[in-house]
Amino acid sequence: MSFLWDSLREAFVYLAELGPDLRGIFVLTLVVSTTATILAAGIGIPLGVWLAQARFRGRWLILTIVNVGMGLPPVLVGLFVLLLLWGDGPLGALDLLFTPSAMVIVQTILALPIAIGVTLGAVSGLAPAATEQLRALRLPFTGRLRILTSEARVGVLAAVAAAFGRVIAEVGAVLIVGGNIAGETRVLTTAIVQETRQARFGAAIALGIVLLVLSAVVNGGLTWLQTQGSEDV
Amino acid sequence: MSDRFTFTALTFPTDGSVIDGVDMSVGADESVALFGPNGGGKSSIMRVIAGTAPRTEPLAEIAYLPQTPYMFRGTVLSNLVLGLDPDESDHARRLARELEVGRILGKPSDAVSVGEAQRICLARTLASRAPLVLLDEPLAPINAASRTEIGAIIRKRTSNRALLWATHSLDAVRVLADRLIVLDGGVVIQVGSAEEVLAAPATERVAEILGAG
Numbered sequence: 001m002s003f004l005w006d007s008l009r010e011a012f013v014y015l016a017e018l019g020p021d022l023r024g025i026f027v028l029t030l031v032v033s034t035t036a037t038i039l040a041a042g043i044g045i046p047l048g049v050w051l052a053q054a055r056f057r058g059r060w061l062i063l064t065i066v067n068v069g070m071g072l073p074p075v076l077v078g079l080f081v082l083l084l085l086w087g088d089g090p091l092g093a094l095d096l097l098f099t100p101s102a103m104v105i106v107q108t109i110l111a112l113p114i115a116i117g118v119t120l121g122a123v124s125g126l127a128p129a130a131t132e133q134l135r136a137l138r139l140p141f142t143g144r145l146r147i148l149t150s151e152a153r154v155g156v157l158a159a160v161a162a163a164f165g166r167v168i169a170e171v172g173a174v175l176i177v178g179g180n181i182a183g184e185t186r187v188l189t190t191a192i193v194q195e196t197r198q199a200r201f202g203a204a205i206a207l208g209i210v211l212l213v214l215s216a217v218v219n220g221g222l223t224w225l226q227t228q229g230s231e232d233v
Numbered sequence: 234m235s236d237r238f239t240f241t242a243l244t245f246p247t248d249g250s251v252i253d254g255v256d257m258s259v260g261a262d263e264s265v266a267l268f269g270p271n272g273g274g275k276s277s278i279m280r281v282i283a284g285t286a287p288r289t290e291p292l293a294e295i296a297y298l299p300q301t302p303y304m305f306r307g308t309v310l311s312n313l314v315l316g317l318d319p320d321e322s323d324h325a326r327r328l329a330r331e332l333e334v335g336r337i338l339g340k341p342s343d344a345v346s347v348g349e350a351q352r353i354c355l356a357r358t359l360a361s362r363a364p365l366v367l368l369d370e371p372l373a374p375i376n377a378a379s380r381t382e383i384g385a386i387i388r389k390r391t392s393n394r395a396l397l398w399a400t401h402s403l404d405a406v407r408v409l410a411d412r413l414i415v416l417d418g419g420v421v422i423q424v425g426s427a428e429e430v431l432a433a434p435a436t437e438r439v440a441e442i443l444g445a446g
Contacts (some may be wrong), residue, residue, distance in 0.1 A: 022240055055287050055288050124273075127303065128301075129299065129301035129302075129303040130303050130305070131302075132280075132285055132299045132300075132301070133299055133303040133305075133354070134285060134305075135283075135284070135285035135304075136297040136298070136299050137315060137316040138291070139315075140318065143316070147305050147306075147315075150305070150306045150307075151305060152304060153306075211378050
């Protein structure tokens with residue numbers, strides 16, 4: 001029991017010190033995760049809206065790919081991106097491996113199907129009268145996108161929250177393409193793995209607390225946005 | 234003045250088609266009512282012509298009012314002018330006043346009644362310059378006391394244009410229809426002027442449908 005208390009005490013000491021390594025890890029986690037979420041949402045929400053509305057031959061295949069993508073094993077995506085970015089790989093010349101950019105790429109790939117799939121579900125669930133009225137208006141895609149994301153805002157924000165949840169909790173893929181290099185590519189999740197392996201449980205707990213708080217703050221903000229102007233959520 | 238719109242072999246593009254091979258036409262400055270029981274195929278025909286049914290495209294330049302009015306998030310005004318150009322938007326405001334909803338334009342869109350929403354959607358549809366106007370049950374959500382008045386406004390504001398509208402109400406037919414197409418089970422069972430059809434139903438089934446209207 002005293003082992004747990006000692007670890008907790010160490011964790012709070014670690015947090016209270018707020019050393020430059022913790023700040024660096026926190027900032028990099030925030031930057032990489034929010035960038036990947038913004039990219040995934042920026043691409044995935046319009047695609048999800050389009051897929052919800054479009055009817056074309058082979059649509060089921062695209063939907064299947066999206067659904068499979070939502071459950072992609074992160075280490076597999078990490079390996080795939082590693083091979084792409086490896087020195088002799090197709091994108092090796094970009095020299096992105098073991099950089100935050102590589103971590104953003106891998107996290108965007110992981111979050112994109114979630115942004116598409118959850119948005120698609122939200123827009124598909126709108127009242128038939130809404131979609132019929134919108135089709136009747138013959139608006140350009142940007143106009144339809146604006147209205148549909150507004151109508152399905154609760155679900156669309158859930159897509160953003162789910163995408164953020166995927167990237168903020170990600171460890172395997174970012175470890176493979178980022179390398180967990182101290183001061184360069186170490187983020188909260190990979191740092192927790194590192195500290196745990198070295199039996200520095202106090203530091204691991206402290207990093208876990210920061211991760212939880214960061215996740216709670218971002219999701220709290222998204223929940224606040226979801227509830228604006230709605231009496232039913 | 235717009236041309237005559239002729240539609241042939243209209244089919245709802247799904248399995249278990251509600252309509253199959255329906256032919257019809259609407260002349261310029263003519264009001265044609267699709268009349269029939271619920272499930273008779275009226276809305277399906279509207280959706281196929283308007284291009285809102287799955288895997289369809291509009292068959293002409295159309296202003297279309299779907300059966301159920303829907304107000305998107307925002308203000309009543311933002312809904313009124315949605316998809317309209319500046320000239321049409323000005324026209325829509327005038328029409329909203331004419332339809333007695335001019336004073337609610339600043340309200341949030343979720344604070345209006347179904348009847349008010351219908352009038353706003355109707356004003357937006359009529360404000361479009363499209364030569365063919367499709368209205369699906371335009372008077373159904375309007376209170377009974379105002380239907381004649383609203384019907385007259387619709388007729389006036391679609392003059393020189395082709396008007397095709399769906400209804401299952403004989404009162405609405407009397408107010409608004411020049412010609413009547415009676416539908417049953419997705420099939421046309423009588424066509425004629427409103428007076429002719431009402432005075433002399435071609436079959437017992439037509440008489441039965443008219444009797445229920």
